[in-house]
Amino acid sequence: MNQEVKSTCCYCGVGCGVLIRTDGITVQGVRGDPEHPANYGRLCTKGASLHLTAQGEGRQRHPALRPARDRQPEQVSWAQALDTAVDRFAGIIREHGPDSVAFYISGQLMTEDYYVFNKLAKGLIGTNNVDTNSRLCMSSAVAGYKQTLGADAPPCCYEDIGQAGVILIAGANPALAHPIVFRYIEDARAANPALKIIVVDPRRSETAEIADLHLPILPGSDIALFNGMLHVMLAEGLVDGDYIARHTNGFDELAGNLAEYTPQRVAGLCGIPASSIVRAARWFATQGPALSLYCQGLNQSAHGTHNNAALIHLHLATGQIGKPGAGPFSLTGQPNAMGGREVGGLANLLSAHRDLANPEHRAEVAALWGIPDVPAKPGKAAVDLFKALESGEIKAVWIACTNPAQSLPNQASVRAGLARAEFVVLQETFADTDTAAYADLLLPATGWGEKHGTVTNSERRITRVQPAVAPLGEARHDWQIVVDFARRLGRKLQNPAVDRLFPYETVESIFAEHCVTTRGRDLDISGLSYSVLEQQGPQQWPFPEGASQGQQRLYADGRFPTADGRARFIAVAHQATVEVPGKEHPLSLLSGRLRDQWHGMSRTGIVPRLFNLDDEPLLAMHPCDMRHRQLDDGDLVRLFNGRGEIVVRVASRPGLARGRVWMPMHWGSRFMNSAGVNALVGDAVDPYSQQPELKHAAVEVAKSELNYPLAVIRRCSDVAEALRVLDAARSLLPDFAYASVGLYGRASPLVVFRAATAEPATARALAAIDRCFGLDGETGAIVYTDAKRHIAKKAIAIDGQLFGVRLAGETVAQAWLKQAMAEGGLDASLLRFALAPSAAAPVSVSTRQIVCKCADVSDDQIVSAIAGGADLAGLQESLKCGTFCGGCIPDIKRLLTRQAQQHPEAA
Numbered sequence: 001m002n003q004e005v006k007s008t009c010c011y012c013g014v015g016c017g018v019l020i021r022t023d024g025i026t027v028q029g030v031r032g033d034p035e036h037p038a039n040y041g042r043l044c045t046k047g048a049s050l051h052l053t054a055q056g057e058g059r060q061r062h063p064a065l066r067p068a069r070d071r072q073p074e075q076v077s078w079a080q081a082l083d084t085a086v087d088r089f090a091g092i093i094r095e096h097g098p099d100s101v102a103f104y105i106s107g108q109l110m111t112e113d114y115y116v117f118n119k120l121a122k123g124l125i126g127t128n129n130v131d132t133n134s135r136l137c138m139s140s141a142v143a144g145y146k147q148t149l150g151a152d153a154p155p156c157c158y159e160d161i162g163q164a165g166v167i168l169i170a171g172a173n174p175a176l177a178h179p180i181v182f183r184y185i186e187d188a189r190a191a192n193p194a195l196k197i198i199v200v201d202p203r204r205s206e207t208a209e210i211a212d213l214h215l216p217i218l219p220g221s222d223i224a225l226f227n228g229m230l231h232v233m234l235a236e237g238l239v240d241g242d243y244i245a246r247h248t249n250g251f252d253e254l255a256g257n258l259a260e261y262t263p264q265r266v267a268g269l270c271g272i273p274a275s276s277i278v279r280a281a282r283w284f285a286t287q288g289p290a291l292s293l294y295c296q297g298l299n300q301s302a303h304g305t306h307n308n309a310a311l312i313h314l315h316l317a318t319g320q321i322g323k324p325g326a327g328p329f330s331l332t333g334q335p336n337a338m339g340g341r342e343v344g345g346l347a348n349l350l351s352a353h354r355d356l357a358n359p360e361h362r363a364e365v366a367a368l369w370g371i372p373d374v375p376a377k378p379g380k381a382a383v384d385l386f387k388a389l390e391s392g393e394i395k396a397v398w399i400a401c402t403n404p405a406q407s408l409p410n411q412a413s414v415r416a417g418l419a420r421a422e423f424v425v426l427q428e429t430f431a432d433t434d435t436a437a438y439a440d441l442l443l444p445a446t447g448w449g450e451k452h453g454t455v456t457n458s459e460r461r462i463t464r465v466q467p468a469v470a471p472l473g474e475a476r477h478d479w480q481i482v483v484d485f486a487r488r489l490g491r492k493l494q495n496p497a498v499d500r501l502f503p504y505e506t507v508e509s510i511f512a513e514h515c516v517t518t519r520g521r522d523l524d525i526s527g528l529s530y531s532v533l534e535q536q537g538p539q540q541w542p543f544p545e546g547a548s549q550g551q552q553r554l555y556a557d558g559r560f561p562t563a564d565g566r567a568r569f570i571a572v573a574h575q576a577t578v579e580v581p582g583k584e585h586p587l588s589l590l591s592g593r594l595r596d597q598w599h600g601m602s603r604t605g606i607v608p609r610l611f612n613l614d615d616e617p618l619l620a621m622h623p624c625d626m627r628h629r630q631l632d633d634g635d636l637v638r639l640f641n642g643r644g645e646i647v648v649r650v651a652s653r654p655g656l657a658r659g660r661v662w663m664p665m666h667w668g669s670r671f672m673n674s675a676g677v678n679a680l681v682g683d684a685v686d687p688y689s690q691q692p693e694l695k696h697a698a699v700e701v702a703k704s705e706l707n708y709p710l711a712v713i714r715r716c717s718d719v720a721e722a723l724r725v726l727d728a729a730r731s732l733l734p735d736f737a738y739a740s741v742g743l744y745g746r747a748s749p750l751v752v753f754r755a756a757t758a759e760p761a762t763a764r765a766l767a768a769i770d771r772c773f774g775l776d777g778e779t780g781a782i783v784y785t786d787a788k789r790h791i792a793k794k795a796i797a798i799d800g801q802l803f804g805v806r807l808a809g810e811t812v813a814q815a816w817l818k819q820a821m822a823e824g825g826l827d828a829s830l831l832r833f834a835l836a837p838s839a840a841a842p843v844s845v846s847t848r849q850i851v852c853k854c855a856d857v858s859d860d861q862i863v864s865a866i867a868g869g870a871d872l873a874g875l876q877e878s879l880k881c882g883t884f885c886g887g888c889i890p891d892i893k894r895l896l897t898r899q900a901q902q903h904p905e906a907a
């Protein structure tokens, strides 16, 4: 019998509620939870395809121990696995002290998982070496809030988006990275024609398309812009002197600095017209409630904390905070980065927004945990933690729910650190991430659909996550793994507090303890419990004991959680990026997200249709920069700086200013033959937040001399087969100077492999490739070879349909071949076209346009349903198009109008 279980989407920090449909054994489907206040039933493409990632493919199913670094991991029991880990950790701790081990965890864990990891390190072992991937993500936002407002608390809520008069989106691309937030922005735009939207982004991003004013500032120049805006406000009398006087400190000192940020000077620093700065300032101060949305464009900078502070200043100076539609709203990246911050799971924090540097806070936590003290010495933040692995200072690392061998900057150093470490544990849901190659011990964790606990989203809302199915194989919940390890380690180290520290039998008991630690703090949730969350639904914090509901907005009374209750202005000044493009490396490299992929693609990378927009890592570049280097669209280029070199395909993007290139962060060594963009990005960090400058590196691009292209497209009967072929193809990647592999999916799933060589591929190499893709047979095959031009092609048909094609030396037909094969096949009678050097499809190939990317519905499906009498509601009912993110509804309406015009008689 099917039932629906309430859970959340495990991707971005919007924190959408989902209903998981299950027969109790497997996950059957997913839909948005109509009752969840984050999304009211909507989902984006990633959320809408979650069930496709929960079928067991690609998972780590049992603990495994690697007998030696050059050997494959071998299956072991949980007891063997944990005892081995205990022996190694205890041995290293005894010999070298607690600071010789470290934990590197993740904003994608549940709050309860996070809580016990933190307690294990700080409470049991006695080291603050516990840091997380939130260091790469939110730590500048944390430091920015704390420096100015006094606590790490986003003061806004999603409802503010619909109530704002002006929305400033800076260094964020919610159209792709927070799609449901973007739906709210679109709704606000539709409901209020007077709404002004300003987008600050060096690129003309997808989000910039909705802007009334796009400010394509020079990378890293946000402080100058915000200071310049404040200068204008001050000069034009647009600041709220009364609010400043009553609720803030430090304005005069900042104002002294502001004098030099004239629009003319700022125009030079930011590379935008002075008039745009003036306009942005006036709109911000005069259009009604002002709301800012910001993310990694501000955070991932060596001056990220001050980027955040400079933006928050605009709100403090105009009193645009603590009221509906207004405030600085930091968008959280990961689904539970907020929860991690709440339990203090970072090397410089303690439980419930307490600070490690504060002796009173340390004493409070020690008392709550029932131990004499917690260590005072700050732990190592992410970048330093991996440097310490490289230097040998840290000898063992426990990594959970993150993939540092892809996502950290300066990959050469990170990978050297992992290789040097004496003992690496990887607690993962999926097998074979880039980090797995370095792990001595692999521990299988439960994944989405199996997990339980709580998560907090961007608007401080805590949701209970319920399991829909049992753990796969031998997988265990993250908290269970930690608690089991902690108890074994505590006994081994003869720590008398171990039973008191880790008494938990249920996940609920951990949450209950966490709630207690928050009593009296800014994020007080002493009034929350699992039963309150189940009965009353997701709740925002604070929610102290006795409260009947959470708090929608913070600071309505103008009182801030600082010693004197006032917010603070910080004297921030413009700073350049750490690497400034120059003669040798004249291009500024930006990196970020695509709509349909999530980080290192361990999950989204097993869903064929999530590759349909981008199935290869592309470097976006301005046409003039390309011409200057004699590059054509689609050429393979070397992308390099002093740190490394990778080969990628270049794509012309006029929306990108000259001198800037952009690459997605998603491709690592599992989908291409290099570490991806982080082979080039440096590891300079912000002095306050220790967040690395992931968004900026100086690079150069040159045409590669890989003149012999290769492409293989292989149709598969189902996803399971596609994943097997994909895995096999991975073994080919290291053989090439350029290679990438991906999926593609419509009616049939495909595996798409592309590579290039400097010398023509030998017959032997081609035979190996054919074998790998199952294209080595003769039945149904046709071949074409032109030895003089080094062209060698082969196509195979099975059951009257094209099954696979390998093109070497010339590959121009691959684009239409891919479409045709994905739509179900290419009739065998057309096989010879597959080998022709034709970039255009033969007439008979259907070229369907996908209109609804969430439900994967094409224009011809919609047109034929309209011909059958369907209206919008009918289409939504029968095809499900336009029912997930809603982004395609305008396109569906256009098709309805077109059809009505072409066939008025039907209307």
Ligand SMILES: Nc1nc2c(c(=O)[nH]1)N[C@H]1C(S)=C(S)[C@@H](COP(=O)(O)OP(=O)(O)OC[C@H]3O[C@@H](n4cnc5c(=O)[nH]c(N)nc54)[C@H](O)[C@@H]3O)O[C@H]1N2
Pocket (backbone or CB within 6 Å): 012, 013, 046, 137, 170, 171, 172, 173, 174, 176, 177, 178, 200, 201, 202, 203, 205, 218, 219, 220, 221, 222, 295, 296, 297, 298, 332, 333, 334, 590, 591, 592, 593, 594, 595, 596, 597, 598, 599, 695
């Ligand atoms: N589809 C998808 N969504 C995701 C994720 C994902 O992997 N895939 N990951 C989630 C996570 S963890 C995070 S942190 C968020 C990130 O969400 P965002 O930060 O919104 O996304 P990014 O693409 O990293 O970068 C945002 C924009 O910053 C711009 N930028 C670069 N440098 C600067 C600068 O100096 N100044 C300014 N003003 N802008 C700059 C980039 O051009 C880019 O358009 O996304 C979350 N959502």
Ligand SMILES: Nc1nc2c(c(=O)[nH]1)N[C@H]1C(S)=C(S)[C@@H](COP(=O)(O)OP(=O)(O)OC[C@H]3O[C@@H](n4cnc5c(=O)[nH]c(N)nc54)[C@H](O)[C@@H]3O)O[C@H]1N2
Pocket (backbone or CB within 6 Å): 106, 108, 109, 133, 134, 136, 137, 138, 296, 300, 333, 334, 400, 401, 402, 403, 404, 406, 407, 408, 409, 427, 428, 429, 430, 433, 445, 446, 447, 448, 451, 478, 591, 592, 593, 598, 599, 600, 601, 602, 603, 665, 677, 678, 681, 694, 695
């Ligand atoms: N150049 C560049 N680099 C970047 C960024 C950028 O914009 N540019 N963005 C940075 C940012 S903001 C972030 S957040 C990081 C993200 O970087 P990572 O944290 O490395 O990214 P993920 O691929 O999400 O890694 C999460 C891993 O946890 C596993 N997992 C999923 N669920 C569970 C679970 O419940 N338990 C356990 N134990 N494992 C699980 C997944 O399979 C996955 O492999 O990348 C950073 N790196």
Ligand code: SF4
Pocket (backbone or CB within 6 Å): 009, 010, 011, 012, 013, 014, 015, 016, 039, 042, 043, 044, 045, 046, 047, 048, 178, 179, 180, 181
């Ligand atoms: S916006 Fe998309 S990725 Fe983010 S939580 Fe909602 S469904 Fe998941």
Ligand SMILES: [Mo]
Pocket (backbone or CB within 6 Å): 136, 137, 138, 333, 334
């Ligand atoms: Mo992130």
